Amino acid sequence: MxxxxxxxxxxxxxxxxxxxxxxxxxxxxxxxxxxxxxxxxxxxxxxxxxxxxxxxxTPKHASWLNAAEIEINVMDIECTDRRIGDMEILTHEVTAWTRRRNDDEKKINWGFTRRKADKKLSKYYV
Structure with missing residues (x-):
């Protein structure tokens, strides 16, 4: 806490x-x-x-973490897939990767549609 x-x-x-x-x-x-x-x-x-x-x-029973996990996996593949023993170098590498990813407007092709969400989560709606 x-x-x-x-x-x-x-x-x-x-x-x-x-x-x-x-x-x-x-x-x-x-x-x-x-x-x-x-x-x-x-x-x-x-x-x-x-x-x-x-x-x-975020909803307790939604899979919102998938997007974060996907992005972390991409970062690991493209940027941090090796041992980086210096915090300054790590910070520089991740910052450059983040800038490049944002500049390229990379997106996650999310297959969880609103219709699927409504069906799956409808019992939690008030």
Whole structure:
């Protein structure tokens, strides 16, 4: 719990200090809740951090992780398929790969259609 809260605090304080609202899309893991911030920092600091965060949780029973796993696999094949013993080189390599992938507008051909999602997830709809 503390690791997650500290990571988000770093986003708020160091990475995006001038941003009013940071939207986080994540799974429903129990550490990804507001309670983590109160346990890690206390009420005042937790509320300051949480005032800048907007949580968006993925469905509990959807396969959203597949997209992330596919992208990580492509990165491993195209970029990190070897031992890289230096953090600076690793950072440079992954940054260059990410830029190239984004510039080429690479996409995942996702076969899970809305119709399939509606059928599979309909019992979870309110």
């Amino acid at each position: 503390v690791d997650f809260a500290q990571f988000v605090k770093m986003l708020v304080d160091e990475e995006y200090p001038d941003v009013e609202n940071i939207r986080l899309v994540m799974d429903n893991l129990n550490t990804h809740k507001e309670k983590s911030f109160y346990e890690a920092f206390g009420e005042g600091e937790a509320e300051m951090i949480l005032s800048k965060i907007e949580f968006h949780y």
